[in-house]
Each structure stands twice: as structure tokens, then as C-alpha cells.
Amino acid sequence: MAGVGVLVLFVKGFIVQQLTLGLASFCTWVERKGSALIQDRVGANRAGAFFEVGDLLKTDNVLLQPIAFVVRTLVLAPTLALVRFLGVLGVINTLLNDALKALLKEDFIPEGTSPFLHAMGPFMAVAPVFLAYAVVPLAPDFVVAGYTIRPQVVELNAGLLFLLAMGSLAVYGVILAGLTGNNKFSLLGALRASAQMISYELAMGTTFATLVLVYGSLDLYEIVMAQAGSVMNWGILHGTGIVSFIILFVVGMAETKRGPFDMPESESELVAGYFTEYSGMKFLLFWLGEFAEIALFSLILTIFFFGGWHIPFVSLPEGVWWAALVGHAVLIGKVLFFCVLQIVIRWTLPRFRYDQLMDLGWKILLPLSLVNLVVAAVIELSLK
Amino acid sequence: MSTSSYLTISIILFSIGTIGFVVRRNAIVVFMCVELMLNAVNLAFVAFARHHGSLEGEAAVFFVMVVAAAEAAVGLAIIIAVFRNHRSIETSDADHLRL
Amino acid sequence: MNIFFILLSAIALSSALGVILMRNPIHSALCLIVNLVAIAGYFALLNAHFLALVQIIVYAGAIMVLVVFVLMLLNSKLEEQKSAGLFMLVVSSVFAVMFIVHMSKIYGAEFSTSGVASASLQGTVANLGRVLFTQYVFSFEASAVLLMAAIVGAAMLAKTTPERPRGDGERV
Numbered sequence: 001m002a003g004v005g006v007l008v009l010f011v012k013g014f015i016v017q018q019l020t021l022g023l024a025s026f027c028t029w030v031e032r033k034g035s036a037l038i039q040d041r042v043g044a045n046r047a048g049a050f051f052e053v054g055d056l057l058k059t060d061n062v063l064l065q066p067i068a069f070v071v072r073t074l075v076l077a078p079t080l081a082l083v084r085f086l087g088v089l090g091v092i093n094t095l096l097n098d099a100l101k102a103l104l105k106e107d108f109i110p111e112g113t114s115p116f117l118h119a120m121g122p123f124m125a126v127a128p129v130f131l132a133y134a135v136v137p138l139a140p141d142f143v144v145a146g147y148t149i150r151p152q153v154v155e156l157n158a159g160l161l162f163l164l165a166m167g168s169l170a171v172y173g174v175i176l177a178g179l180t181g182n183n184k185f186s187l188l189g190a191l192r193a194s195a196q197m198i199s200y201e202l203a204m205g206t207t208f209a210t211l212v213l214v215y216g217s218l219d220l221y222e223i224v225m226a227q228a229g230s231v232m233n234w235g236i237l238h239g240t241g242i243v244s245f246i247i248l249f250v251v252g253m254a255e256t257k258r259g260p261f262d263m264p265e266s267e268s269e270l271v272a273g274y275f276t277e278y279s280g281m282k283f284l285l286f287w288l289g290e291f292a293e294i295a296l297f298s299l300i301l302t303i304f305f306f307g308g309w310h311i312p313f314v315s316l317p318e319g320v321w322w323a324a325l326v327g328h329a330v331l332i333g334k335v336l337f338f339c340v341l342q343i344v345i346r347w348t349l350p351r352f353r354y355d356q357l358m359d360l361g362w363k364i365l366l367p368l369s370l371v372n373l374v375v376a377a378v379i380e381l382s383l384k
Numbered sequence: 385m386s387t388s389s390y391l392t393i394s395i396i397l398f399s400i401g402t403i404g405f406v407v408r409r410n411a412i413v414v415f416m417c418v419e420l421m422l423n424a425v426n427l428a429f430v431a432f433a434r435h436h437g438s439l440e441g442e443a444a445v446f447f448v449m450v451v452a453a454a455e456a457a458v459g460l461a462i463i464i465a466v467f468r469n470h471r472s473i474e475t476s477d478a479d480h481l482r483l
Numbered sequence: 484m485n486i487f488f489i490l491l492s493a494i495a496l497s498s499a500l501g502v503i504l505m506r507n508p509i510h511s512a513l514c515l516i517v518n519l520v521a522i523a524g525y526f527a528l529l530n531a532h533f534l535a536l537v538q539i540i541v542y543a544g545a546i547m548v549l550v551v552f553v554l555m556l557l558n559s560k561l562e563e564q565k566s567a568g569l570f571m572l573v574v575s576s577v578f579a580v581m582f583i584v585h586m587s588k589i590y591g592a593e594f595s596t597s598g599v600a601s602a603s604l605q606g607t608v609a610n611l612g613r614v615l616f617t618q619y620v621f622s623f624e625a626s627a628v629l630l631m632a633a634i635v636g637a638a639m640l641a642k643t644t645p646e647r648p649r650g651d652g653e654r655v
Binding site: 117156157158161162164165167168169171172175176178179187190191194195198201218 | 509
């Protein structure tokens with residue numbers, strides 16, 4: 001019994017980790033190719049785009065010729081056609097070539113810093129984000145061989161607080177990167193980034209409190225189940241949901257340090273901000289963490305405001321494996337929409353000034369979220 | 385695990401914090417040693433709460449955290465003010481009976 | 484359960500030693516963060532899940548970020564020049580050891596069991612909230628006032644007045 005439990009836990013963890021990496025890679029690809037579309041460029045389209053079957057496996061041996069023919073037409077040609085297709089789309093360039101290049105690059109460590117702390121920087125930027133996925137439910141419950149399986153790695157009754165905790169730990173990746181960079185650009189970038197993240201965490205925490213008040217639960221699975229039924233039950237249409245959604249969306253953009261909020265890495269002033277001194281795979285890890293965070297915020301928005309895996313006007317049967325699959329696909333579809341939306345905003349809007357960013361966080365979003373909390377409480381009381 | 389093992393860990397952490405508080409001269413490190421002592425006491429509170437099966441100990445921990453947060457805000461502001469006037473945050477340099 | 488306790492104890496004790504032994508204050512701060520997360524682990528072992536998460540959010544996520552932030556701002560010459568001498572170290576260590584031996588003797592006799600185990604008294608959000616808002620509601624409101632006062636006080640202390648006469652002129 002305990003063995004089965006541990007096995008199920010490992011399988012769940014593995015699947016969620018693969019999903020995280022998949023979402024992050026999708027965001028990377030959209031970032032590369034989508035930015036090219038927005039800026040009227042072609043974008044990555046070279047790697048693998050010119051593979052031809054050509055003279056591959058041509059042989060003079062009469063006996064081997066049929067085999068070679070079969071292999072060429074049935075295996076090689078379709079594979080290469082797929083590779084060509086993906087290559088033109090830029091998938092091979094962004095996901096394969098860039099990763100390989102980063103692996104082969106020199107791992108540069110600046111003089112006078114501790115190599116251990118330097119390596120801990122990207123680790124601390126990625127690990128909390130990946131851990132936060134553990135409490136996110138990804139599909140409705142389903143029954144296999146008598147066991148009810150909940151597609152959520154940890155069934156924590158305070159899942160929302162866990163998200164907040166992991167979000168606050170993610171600051172240390174930035175801080176460590178800035179400290180061990182041993183130059184002014186890293187330090188200034190890290191100061192900007194951590195101040196920004198702390199400032200926007202206030203509005204995020206207050207909005208989370210509002211959501212707890214509305215749903216009456218800290219468990220993300222129960223929050224999704226509370227939105228079952230019609231579209232009118234979705235969080236965004238309930239009470240002050242639209243205000244909470246706008247606040248959380250802006251906070252999400254700012255917490256991922258992207259979009260119009262990318263002061264910490266503003267190229268024109270700070271080279272690359274806190275990851276100036278990182279190269280190779282450690283540099284890519286920061287990007288992975290950033291994209292995983294984008295996907296995480298999209299998941300949170302979907303779960304809080306857009307009904308998770310619920311489909312408008314359709315109700316799926318409960319406890320069936322295919323319903324779980326359909327629900328999961330619907331959830332991921334919504335998440336991908338928000339990922340793309342965030343990336344489009346990032347490539348459309350110009351960068352704020354730093355004082356404007358602080359004003360937005362402290363003078364607009366924080367008071368707005370406090371008022372939102374009070375109004376939501378009044379509405380909840382009057383509905384009872 | 386028995387309650388006494390948690391309490392022993394708590395005592396050791398508290399003692400380490402006290403030694404640091406006495407020995408170190410950097411004001412921020414002294415501040416961090418105080419935080420260490422507070423945390424040791426928090427651990428003891430939670431252990432007692434479970435031992436007696438009541439939640440009052442956990443409520444006490446909650447208030448300790450609130451006070452620690454307030455202390456951090458004011459304490460660090462004082463340290464910054466001292467640094468601005470003395471260009472140093474060694475506790476032995478702040479001997480003018482004012483900021 | 485036992486293995487988690489031993490692991491956490493090793494982490495907590497070594498990082499606590501790191502806090503007082505590291506010469507660079509930033510390394511001390513990082514050690515303290517590890518220690519705080521380990522203590523959150525103890526809370527989770529003791530079934531106080533809410534407190535464990537709040538410990539990470541408040542201590543690791545807010546207080547220690549503030550400390551590291553201040554350390555980064557005052558980045559110059561933070562390495563300790565001198566420490567308080569061998570005499571203080573020896574005296575405080577002797578007293579600490581005496582304290583540890585004495586207290587653990589008392590506690591070891593009286594708290595050798597794991598106490599009352601009742602599921603209804605777990606530190607979930609609902610249970611702890613009920614205690615906080617009924618029995619301790621005055622302290623709760625008072626702590627809100629305290630936080631407000633701390634915010635105002637910190638802002639006043641850290642604010643720079645444009646040209647303040649330095650030296651003998653003005654008492655601050």
C-alpha cells in the first residue's frame with residue numbers, strides 16, 4: 001500500500017516536471033518566433049530546414065537495394081520531412097541548437113566570488129518555481145483500478161500559501177546572482193529586481209487573501225471545483241473577480257520581471273542586469289526559470305478566474321479517465337493562451353521608468369487590492 | 385519523536401544565537417543572532433503546543449513573527465541611520481549615545 | 484519521521500553555527516536563511532503546516548530579504564575588522580554549555596513522550612484562525628497597530644533630510 005503510494009507520487013512528480021519543461025520550451029519558442037512575427041522579421045528558420053534524403057543509403061548491392069528503398073521511403077523521408085517542417089518553424093533552432101550551444105560553452109565564474117554561491121544563483125531561481133507546480137491540480141480526479149487518483153503531486157490544504165512561500169523564495173536566485181556577479185551591473189540589477197519583486201508581492205498577497213475569502217478555501221483543487229457548473233461560476237464573473245484578475249495579471253508580469261517591467265535587465269543601462277556574469281547553461285537556467293514562472297502564473301490565472309478544466313456549457317462525467325484527459329487538455333489550452341498573451345504584451349509595450357514601476361506597485365495596485373478586499377468581503381457577506 | 389528532542393534542538397540553537405550575539409561586532413550579524421534566538425523559542429513553543437495538544441503555543445509563535453517583522457523594519461532602519469553617520473556598522477563604533 | 488528529524492537537525496545546527504562563524508555578513512545571512520527553512524521543516528514535522536508556510540513567507544521571504552537588501556546597499560567594508568576577543572568567546576561558550584546541559588536535563592525528564600496526539604488540534608488555517616480571532620483577538624488587533632507604527636517609524640528613520648548639519652551642531 002505504501003509502496004503504491006510512493007510509486008504514484010513519483011509518477012505524478014515526473015509527469016508534472018515534464019509538463020513544466022514542456023510549457024517552458026513552448027514559451028521559449030513563442031518568444032523567439034512570435035517576437036519575429038511582431039517585429040516583421042523571419043526569425044529562427046535555418047537549423048534543419050535544408051535536410052534532403054538525397055543520396056542517403058544509395059547502394060550498388062542488388063540484394064540490399066530493396067531494403068534501402070524501403071528504409072528511405074518509409075523511415076528516412078518522413079523523418080526528414082518532419083525535421084524540415086520543425087526547422088522552418090524554428091523549433092529545432094530554439095530548443096535543440098541553443099541548448100546544445102549553451103552546454104558546450106565555457107562556464108565562466110568571475111574572480112573573487114565563491115563558485116558555490118555563483119552556482120546556487122540559477123538553482124535558487126529555478127527550484128522554487130518548479131516546486132510551486134507541486135500544489136497545482138492539473139485535471140479532475142479519476143479512478144484507476146479502484147484507486148482514486150488526483151492529478152496533483154501534493155494535496156496540501158494550504159496550497160495557496162505554498163505558492164506565496166515559493167514565490168518569496170525565488171527572490172534569492174536574483175539576489176545571489178547579483179552578489180556573486182562581483183560587478184556594479186549585477187548588483188544594481190539585483191537591487192532593482194528584488195525591490196520590484198517585494199513591492200509587487202504585497203498586492204499579490206492581498207489579492208490572494210481576497211480569493212481565499214471568495215472561495216472559502218486555500219486548496220487549489222477545491223477552488224477549481226467551486227467554479228463548476230455554468231460560466232457564471234467562473235472566478236472572473238463572480239463579485240469583484242475582474243478587478244482581482246487585472247491586479248494578479250499585472251503582478252504576474254512584474255514578478256516574472258518581463259514585459260514592460262524588465263528594468264532589472266534593461267540592456268541599454270545594465271548590460272544584462274543580475275545575470276551579466278552568467279554564461280552557458282547557468283544563463284539558460286535563468287531563462288528556463290523565467291519561462292516556467294510565466295507558465296505558472298498562467299496556470300494560477302486559469303485556475304482562479306477561468307474555471308480550470310471546466311468547459312463552458314459542457315459538463316464532463318466524473319471519475320472517468322478520458323474526462324480527466326479532456327479536462328487536462330482544456331486546462332493546458334487556456335494556459336497556453338495566457339502564455340502567448342504575456343509574451344505578446346512583452347514585445348508590444350515599451351519599458352516603464354523605474355519610478356513609474358514603483359508608483360504602479362505602491363500607489364495604485366496596493367490600494368486597489370486593499371479596496372478590492374473590502375468590497376469583496378461586503379459582497380460575500382451580502383450574498384450569504 | 386519525543387518533545388524533549390525538539391526542545392534540545394531549540395536550546396542548542398538558542399545558545400548558538402546567544403554566543404553570536406555576544407561575540408560578533410557587526411550590527412547586522414548581531415541582529416541576525418537575535419532572529420536565531422527568536423526562532424529557537426518559536427520551535428520550543430510549537431513543540432510545547434503539540435505536547436499539550438493545544439493551539440495556544442502556535443498562536444504565540446504567530447505573534448512572535450509579527451513582532452520580529454516589526455523589529456526587522458525598525459532595527460534595519462536604525463542600522464542604516466547609524467551607517468550614514470559613522471560610515472560603519474560595527475557595534476563598538478556607535479558609542480556617541482545618538483544615531 | 485526519525486530520518487527527517489536527524490536530517491533537519493544536521494542542517495539546522497550546522498547552519499546556525501555558520502551564522503556566527505562566517506566572517507562575511509552576507510554568508511551569515513545565507514546560513515540564517517537555510518536555518519529558517521530548516522525550522523519551517525520542524526514545524527511541518529510537528530503538524531503546524533500553516534506556521535511552516537508562514538515561517539517561510541515572513542522570515543525567509545520578507546525579513547531576510549530586507550537584511551540581505553541592507554547588506555547589499557551598505558556594500559563597502561562589511562568584513563569584520565575585529566571580533567570581541569577570545570575572553571568573551573570562552574566565557575559565553577562556557578555559559579552556553581552549562582545552559583544546554585542544565586535545561587536538557589530538566590526537559591529530558593519531563594517531556595520524554597510525544598504528548599497528546601489529537602487530530603482535531605492540528606495547526607490548520609481554520610483551527611489557528613479560530614484561536615486567533617476569538618481568544619487572542621485583542622493581541623491580533625494590537626499587532627496590526629504595532630506593524631503600522633513600525634512602518635511609519637522605519638520610514639521616518641531611513642528618510643534622508645536634504646542638508647542636515649553634521650557633527651556638533653544638531654542632536655538628531
